Amino acid sequence: MIRYSRQRIDEADIAAVVAVLQGDWLTTGPAVDAFEAALCELTGAAFAVAFANGTAALHGAAAAAGLGPGDVVATSPLSFVASANCARYVGATPTFVDIDPATLNLDVAAVPVGLDALVAVHYAGLPVDLARLAHRPRIVIEDAAHAIGALTPDGPVGNCAHSDLCCFSFHPVKPITTGEGGAVTTNDAELAARLRRFRNHGIVPTPEAGGWSYEVVDTGYNYRLTDLQAALGTSQLAKLEAFTIDRNRAAARYRELLADDPIVLPPLAGEGWRNAHHLFAVRVEDRRRIYEGLHAAGIGAQVHYVPIHHHPLMAPYGPFDLPQTDRAYEQLLSLPLYPGLTAADQDRVIDVLRSLW
Numbered sequence: 001m002i003r004y005s006r007q008r009i010d011e012a013d014i015a016a017v018v019a020v021l022q023g024d025w026l027t028t029g030p031a032v033d034a035f036e037a038a039l040c041e042l043t044g045a046a047f048a049v050a051f052a053n054g055t056a057a058l059h060g061a062a063a064a065a066g067l068g069p070g071d072v073v074a075t076s077p078l079s080f081v082a083s084a085n086c087a088r089y090v091g092a093t094p095t096f097v098d099i100d101p102a103t104l105n106l107d108v109a110a111v112p113v114g115l116d117a118l119v120a121v122h123y124a125g126l127p128v129d130l131a132r133l134a135h136r137p138r139i140v141i142e143d144a145a146h147a148i149g150a151l152t153p154d155g156p157v158g159n160c161a162h163s164d165l166c167c168f169s170f171h172p173v174k175p176i177t178t179g180e181g182g183a184v185t186t187n188d189a190e191l192a193a194r195l196r197r198f199r200n201h202g203i204v205p206t207p208e209a210g211g212w213s214y215e216v217v218d219t220g221y222n223y224r225l226t227d228l229q230a231a232l233g234t235s236q237l238a239k240l241e242a243f244t245i246d247r248n249r250a251a252a253r254y255r256e257l258l259a260d261d262p263i264v265l266p267p268l269a270g271e272g273w274r275n276a277h278h279l280f281a282v283r284v285e286d287r288r289r290i291y292e293g294l295h296a297a298g299i300g301a302q303v304h305y306v307p308i309h310h311h312p313l314m315a316p317y318g319p320f321d322l323p324q325t326d327r328a329y330e331q332l333l334s335l336p337l338y339p340g341l342t343a344a345d346q347d348r349v350i351d352v353l354r355s356l357w
């Protein structure tokens with residue numbers, strides 16, 4: 001099976017994890033500190049806080065931002081459910097801004113006035129143009145689960161040039177992996193302190209009352225990343241640039257070879273932007289037949305995503321009128337794309353696709 005995405009692990013990654021196993025710390029310790037420092041260096045953000053997964057990172061961002069009951073939090077309906085659930089987790093109300101079909105991202109011109117927060121999803125790895133939001137909510141959170149390695153004219157995604165907090169996922173299908181993992185970057189020291197408390201039970205050490213002493217000052221969780229995972233993350237991060245170049249190379253090859261096929265290719269990144277290309281999401285007619293034909297031939301194409309507002313969980317917040325997302329969902333299909341995908345694999349994907357037109 002050629003999957004739509006997968007991790008790329010080498011001997012250096014394996015050695016990094018084994019070295020942690022031979023040391024004194026297995027869970028959050030020096031390897032997490034090193035991973036967070038590497039994330040700051042890559043993104044240019046002042047602070048990075050590692051989390052157990054990307055969903056926990058989004059939950060942490062919503063909590064640290066002080067969102068709660070009565071707040072309205074919009075996101076893109078063309079995303080994974082976690083992009084909206086982070087609002088629900090803190091008691092806020094999720095809503096949606098329809099996509100711009102030219103970018104497949106939420107339409108920055110359609111962001112309404114009066115939102116408390118926006119969770120901006122960089123779909124497939126193409127950054128949302130946050131400098132051009134029609135109305136800037138009190139809080140802007142980036143869901144950059146697809147987009148570590150992406151660039152904007154204002155620098156790397158994760159530098160929070162136009163946001164308060166930026167969340168990453170390190171699930172194995174994402175641009176780099178820690179098995180399960182996530183992180184939040186920010187330039188605000190108070191937000192960073194809240195994120196650290198949130199991932200560790202709301203605990204604040206109080207050494208003045210004794211070396212053992214601590215206080216629990218707000219609701220927190222055990223959302224810590226382990227040192228085992230963080231060591232893998234730092235090792236992976238060293239290869240992110242090569243991975244991103246490889247994903248973009250494979251994407252360019254699909255574009256060239258599929259230029260004359262009956263297919264809508266993914267949006268191109270503009271001058272000064274770089275797509276991290278977590279996904280290569282094309283639009284096809286008769287998507288179900290194409291999906292099933294590819295799977296029957298061992299090609300694990302995928303659909304990103306069942307729109308969030310289609311899930312029964314979201315019914316109490318609707319109804320929603322999101323025609324661009326509904327239309328795109330009928331046609332979207334993610335073709336296999338990952339670092340190390342060979343030209344022969346790509347040719348096979350294209351041959352099977354052509355047999356299905």
Ligand SMILES: *Cc1c(COP(=O)(O)O)cnc(C)c1O
Binds near residue numbers: 082145182
């Ligand atoms: C993967 C993903 C998440 C959740 O990340 P996990 O690490 O799987 O919890 C959130 N948002 C988007 C857009 C994602 O693709």
